[in-house]
Amino acid sequence: MALSDIRTGLRNEEAIATAVSAFRQVFGDRFQTGEAIRAQHAHTTTYIPAQLSDGVLFAQGKEDVTTAVRLCAEHRVPVIPFGTGSSLEGQVNAPHGGISIDFSRMNRVLEVNAEDLDCTVEPGITREELNAYLRDTGLFFPIDPGANASIGGMASTRASGTNAVRYGTMKDNVLAVTVVTARGEEIRTARRARKSSAGYDLTRLYVGSEGTLGVLTSVTLRLQGIPEMIAGGICGFPTLKDACNAVIMTIQLGIPVARIELLNALQIKACNAYSGLTLPEQPTLFVEFHGSEESVALQSRQFGEVASECGGGDFQWTSDADERARLWKARHNVYWAAKALRAGAAVLATDVCVPISRLADCVAETEADIEQHGLLAPIVGHAGDGNFHVSVVFDDQDPAEIEKVEAFVGRLNGRALSMDGTCTGEHGIGQGKQAFLPRELGEAVDVMRQIKRALDPDNILNPGKIFRLG
Amino acid sequence: MALSDIRTGLRNEEAIATAVSAFRQVFGDRFQTGEAIRAQHAHTTTYIPAQLSDGVLFAQGKEDVTTAVRLCAEHRVPVIPFGTGSSLEGQVNAPHGGISIDFSRMNRVLEVNAEDLDCTVEPGITREELNAYLRDTGLFFPIDPGANASIGGMASTRASGTNAVRYGTMKDNVLAVTVVTARGEEIRTARRARKSSAGYDLTRLYVGSEGTLGVLTSVTLRLQGIPEMIAGGICGFPTLKDACNAVIMTIQLGIPVARIELLNALQIKACNAYSGLTLPEQPTLFVEFHGSEESVALQSRQFGEVASECGGGDFQWTSDADERARLWKARHNVYWAAKALRAGAAVLATDVCVPISRLADCVAETEADIEQHGLLAPIVGHAGDGNFHVSVVFDDQDPAEIEKVEAFVGRLNGRALSMDGTCTGEHGIGQGKQAFLPRELGEAVDVMRQIKRALDPDNILNPGKIFRLG
Structure with missing residues (x-):
């Protein structure tokens, strides 16, 4: 993880100074260059050191974005889109300087088509803002990466989260985007039809491109009907293998579980301490079912049978909203529980x-690795997708600990790749995972570079x- | 639809002659240049006139494909991949001449990972061959475009079909592809993890690119467990609007219907005649449910309630395999029923x-258009996706009729676009729909061209x- 290589960016000081002055003139107070604001826009929930941009534009509409990209194109100065700063791999850093575009003021719902189960939003709206807006329509946007991220940011990193096992990831839930190209022209990638075979799938190309191919100005999303009933529960297992077998069997039987999360024993211990729970410290599945009353009861019963067959403890499910909220709040707070x-x-x-x-295998080997190297690192996984997170708790002021953590991340990724997996299920590559991308995809990365050069020749x-x- | 413009391709005769001679030398009998074989490889279920390639390579493995693309690259001669020839918009034509690559001998299943619900196949395998192979594993590949198409062809046109409403389209069911680039290098777009945020989504870029960005050599697919029970039935409605309302309500309620197909009155009449049915000649929904016995019973009951609320007739469902097969065979034979x-x-x-x-609205206006212009054209739709087909029955030897049909297709596409729809839900653009793509996506088509030029500079x-x- 030679992050230091990536961090040292060249800056074109003269071009940046000219661009900053032009932005001041065009945007007035909407453009801010104070250090505190710039620092805030390079801050993320990450261990990667901040690299500040040279100014932050608080865009108020797509015209601002188009104008900003055109100015940056004219001066060959970087543009860095910023949603809420919840990305984890350095996606909002400005290694070569340039202009951050803050989308927090572009948070309008532009259109809801309730009959078609879709809506179009500006990229700055957060998923919680969107769901609050939608509540009266009986619809919701299901993707939940944990953080209250912006829809634009979620699209850019191809985010997913706890209920991707049922509803898919951002790639499955974005119908279309409008995007400002490197030339400063706005294009729309698709119409509102639920499927299309009309030409290259540009929607999916921009989703997950981390702002490197264009700047989003709107996102059209698929919505779901709010389930008539939501029920859930938890189930402990003697071993990780047993818990994973229950997951595999659940998926194979096609039980349409809405969430199925695996917490290892240390993660349960952390949650008990942080969220005041008293769960047995063993591998545990948190599950949730969505549907009609009858369907939820059926799913719960089927899952209970699977869990029991795999050696799981007694599976109790509840549709009580408070009880569910308490458990899932503990699940969502795993980051803070780990930190504590x-x-x-x-x-x-x-x-x-x-x-x-x-x-x-991957989780068990990772647990052994953590123990062997004396790390403190609970594990939680979106088990239905084979996706898991390790929260490594460490002293980021201690170079020896940093080195140890980076070596661990290297082994973790090597292990996933050796099992035909990916170095990131949902966080993206950003700056932090660049070393692993060619190990994962080889020459395919050259094809990505060819696309990048074609669509953004001045980078x-x-x-x-x-x-x-390179 | 100035198809004539597209049909006149320039041919580089000298390069083609050199390439043909090189192919003969390298591939011997696997390379065929007889007119009958070349004609067969430009034949499709389409009204678009055939444009023959200059020779057909029966590829036996990925090495053949790599060698073929390198030879074509060296001589700057076109490469046209050929699956089964069931595409509908001229995708296998050779307007500039060149070499067809026939994949029928590359039809092996390379790997089945039953626990992970995935498999990897060569592109030439057909969906029926694949499902026959998979039967013993308890798994199946759900995408069903009607024709017994090849998996490679289905990936290339982003195909879908009757049960996309539940299982998605090829974009949702291809996990990864290996593809030979214009330089003759094979790359792999993703690992086998069910999701990934690692770089640009090249898988989705190649899916639907109709062979214009690379030649597929393998496809990794998501599979589904064969449902414990399949049940289905049909339901007539007094009006199209009523039938469509039943579809919308079914989708909004989240009833996980596996197929929901709309046949208009003329289509029912054609099916009655062709398949020996005696259905009332009115707008009719064909539906199918997949799941456990309990789940299927529940879905059927819920759909029956929806249908009744929307003015539908008595909804009878059956899990009897023969009865279901008879109805769905009639549905699958709509093309032949129309022809008859x-x-x-x-x-x-x-x-x-x-x-x-x-x-x-779109179907009703299209019915009115058909009547007004004296056309004979039944309609059948994948109603849950808003996707429908018109089978225009005409004399393709009569220039006046051809002109009338082309004008109708123009109006049909204009109507779909005016309703924020797409000019093709599942057939692709090929040659036949090129006039509509810029009307649908405007400047986004320029971005597609930039990608094409970057990845295939010699076209x-x-x-x-x-x-x-251009």
């Missing part, structure tokens, strides 16, 4: 994803992310 | 897709399809 395991420590949250048949769109152009 | 409406006639099968709230990969490089 050691006073004053930092947390590196990293993710990998493997075919589910390898999940038990102004979030440069230094995903790969180096 | 007029002795010796040709059929133009075209598709559009609109947001489902506009489906009733050797299925040139003349999707768009002109």
Whole structure:
């Protein structure tokens, strides 16, 4: 993880100064260059050191974005889109300087088509804002990466989260985007039909491109009907293998579970301490079912049978909203629960994803690795997808600990790749995972670079992310 | 639809002659240049006139494909991949001449990972061959475009079909591909993890690119467990609007219907005649449910309630395999049923897709258009996706009829676009729909062209399809 290579960006000082002055003139107070604001826009829930941009534009509409990209294109200065700063791999850093575009003021719902189960939003709206807006329509947007991220940011990193096992990831739930190209022209990638075979799938190309191919100005999303009933429960297992077998069997039987999360024993211990629970410290599945009353009861019963067959403890499910909320709040707080395991420590949250048949092996080997190297690192996984997170608790001021953590991340990714998995199921490559991308995809990364060069010949769109152009 | 413009391709005779001679030398009998074989490889279920390639390579493995693309690259001669020839928009034509690669001998299943619900196949395997192979594993590949198409062809046109409403399209069911680039290098776009955020989504870029960005050598697919029970039935409605309302309500309630197909009155009449049915000649929904015995019973009951609320007739469902097979065989034979409406006639099968709230309007206006212009054209739709097909029965030897049909297709596509729909839900652009792509996506087509130029600078990969490089 030679992150230091990636961090040293070249800056074109003269061009940047000219661009900053032009932005001041065009945007007035909407453009801010104070250090505190710039620092805030390079801050993320990550261990990667901040690299500040040279100014932050608080865009108020797509015209601002188009104007900003055109100015940056003219001066060949980087553009770095910023949603809420909840990305984990350095996606909002400005290694070559440039202009951050803050989307917090572009948070309008532009259109809801309730009959078609879709809506179009500006990229700055957060998923919680969107769901609050939608509540009266009986619809909701299901993707839940944990953080209250912006929809634009979620699209850019191809985010997913706890209920991707049922509803898919951002790639499955974005119908279309409008995007400003490196030339400063806005295009729309698709119409509102639920499927299309009309030309290249540009929607999916921009989803997950981390702002390196264009700057999003709107996102059209698929919505779901709010389930008539939501029920859930938890079930402990003697071993990781047993818990993973229950997951595999659940998926194979086609039980349409909405969430199925695996917490290892240390993660349960951390949650008990942080969220005041008293769960047995053993591998545990948190599950949730969505549907009609009858369907939820059926799913719960079927899952209970599977769990029992795999050696799981008694499975109790409840549709009581408070009880569910308490459990899932504990699940959502795993990051903070991990952090609280050691006073004053930092947390590196990293993710990998493997075919589910390898999940038990990958988690078990990772647990052994953690123990062997004396790390403190609970594990929580979106088990239905084979995706899991390790929250490494460490002292980010201690070079020896940093080195140890980076070596661990290297082994973790190597392990996932050796099992035909990916170095990131949902966080993206950003700056932090660049070393692993060619190990995962080999020459395919050259094809990505060819696309990047074709669509952004001057490399102004979030440069230094995903790969180096070399 | 100035198809004539697209049909006149320039041919580089000297390069082609050199390449043909090189192919003969390298591949011997696996390379065929007889006219009958070449004609067969330009033949499709389409009204678009055949344009023959200059020779057909029967590839036996990925090494053949790599060698073939390298030879074509060296001589700057087109490469046209050929699966089963069931594409509908001229995708296998050779407007600039060149070499067809026939994949029928590359039909092996390379790997089945039953626990992970995935498999990897060579592109030439057909979906029926694959499902026959998988039967013993308890798994199946759900995408069913009607024709017994090859998996490679289905990936290339982003195919879908009757049960996309539940299982998605090829974009949702291809996990990864290996593909030979224009330089003749094989790359792999993803590992086997069920999701990934590692770089650009090249899988989705190649899916639907109609062979214009690379030649597939393997496809890794998501599989599903064979449902414990399959049940289905049909339900007639007094009006199209009523039938479409039942579809919208079914989708909104989240009833996980596996197929929901709309046949208009003329289509029912054609099916009655062709398949010996005696259904009332009215708008009719064919539905199918997959799941456990309890779940199927529940879905059927819920759908029956919806249908009744929307004015539908008595909904009878059955899990009897013979009865289901008889009905769905009639559904699958709509093309032949349409053809049989007029002795010796040709059929133009075209598709559009609109947001489902506009489906009733779009179908009703299209019915009126058909009547007003004296056309014979039954309609069948994948109603849950807002996707429908018109099978125009006409005399393809009569220029006046051809002109009338082309004008109708123009109006049909204009209508879909005016309703924020797409000019093709599942057939692709090929040669036949090129005029509509810029009307649908405007400047986004330029981005597609930039990608094409970057990945295939000499334009050797299925040139003349999707768009002109002009």
